[in-house]
Amino acid sequence: MSLKPKSAEESKAEMTVRMFPSDANPAGNVFGGEILKQIDLIAGLVAQRHSKKNAVTASIDRVNFLKPVLVGNALILNAKLNYVSKSSMEIEIKVEAENLLTGIRTLTNTAYVTSVALDESGKPTDVPPLLLVTEDDKKRFAQGEQRMLQRKRERKHE
Numbered sequence: 001m002s003l004k005p006k007s008a009e010e011s012k013a014e015m016t017v018r019m020f021p022s023d024a025n026p027a028g029n030v031f032g033g034e035i036l037k038q039i040d041l042i043a044g045l046v047a048q049r050h051s052k053k054n055a056v057t058a059s060i061d062r063v064n065f066l067k068p069v070l071v072g073n074a075l076i077l078n079a080k081l082n083y084v085s086k087s088s089m090e091i092e093i094k095v096e097a098e099n100l101l102t103g104i105r106t107l108t109n110t111a112y113v114t115s116v117a118l119d120e121s122g123k124p125t126d127v128p129p130l131l132l133v134t135e136d137d138k139k140r141f142a143q144g145e146q147r148m149l150q151r152k153r154e155r156k157h158e
């Protein structure tokens with residue numbers, strides 16, 4: 001039975017996490033690993049919302065740390081599906097750091113995470129197709145498809 005298509009709006013998520021000294025180095029710069037953890041967490045949430053299955057992270061594309069995140073900042077993550085194939089889903093995550101004293105927000109990272117939905121026996125399983133509602137949805141889907149093809153090409157050479 002084919003699965004009912006679902007829009008990216010249905011599964012998108014926003015998460016705000018305050019950064020504490022235990023998340024940072026002695027100079028107060030939040031660890032890259034802490035930011036990656038939050039990226040992984042929100043991507044998994046979106047993937048599970050869409051698929052209604054256990055979803056695991058298959059890959060995270062190269063993540064650049066554009067600006068520092070400091071202790072006391074709020075880390076704001078926005079995550080949305082770009083592209084869905086058979087069992088895999090590409091989620092785009094935008095990360096901002098908010099200085100809570102000034103209210104100024106700075107874009108610190110953009111990441112693409114691929115999650116794969118698994119069935120009860122741990123095998124990749126089909127996920128609902130992505131319903132493309134807006135022109136932006138269509139553009140994101142087409143670009144996501146290109147990145148997915150590129151990832152496949154790179155895996156062939158590993």
Ligand SMILES: CC(C)(COP(=O)(O)OP(=O)(O)OC[C@H]1O[C@@H](n2cnc3c(N)ncnc32)[C@H](O)[C@@H]1OP(=O)(O)O)[C@@H](O)C(=O)NCCC(=O)NCCS
Nearest residue numbers: 055056057058059084085086087088089114116124151155
């Ligand atoms: C991800 C995983 C389930 C893929 O299993 P697999 O047996 O290689 O599956 P397949 O080759 O049949 O690929 C299944 C799908 O995953 C995609 N995929 C597999 N490896 C991938 C990778 N490294 N990056 C992106 N997509 C990947 C395939 O393109 C395919 O997509 P499609 O079904 O939409 O066409 C498996 O590699 C795994 O379990 N990895 C460990 C995951 C994990 O522990 N993550 C951290 C904890 S959440």
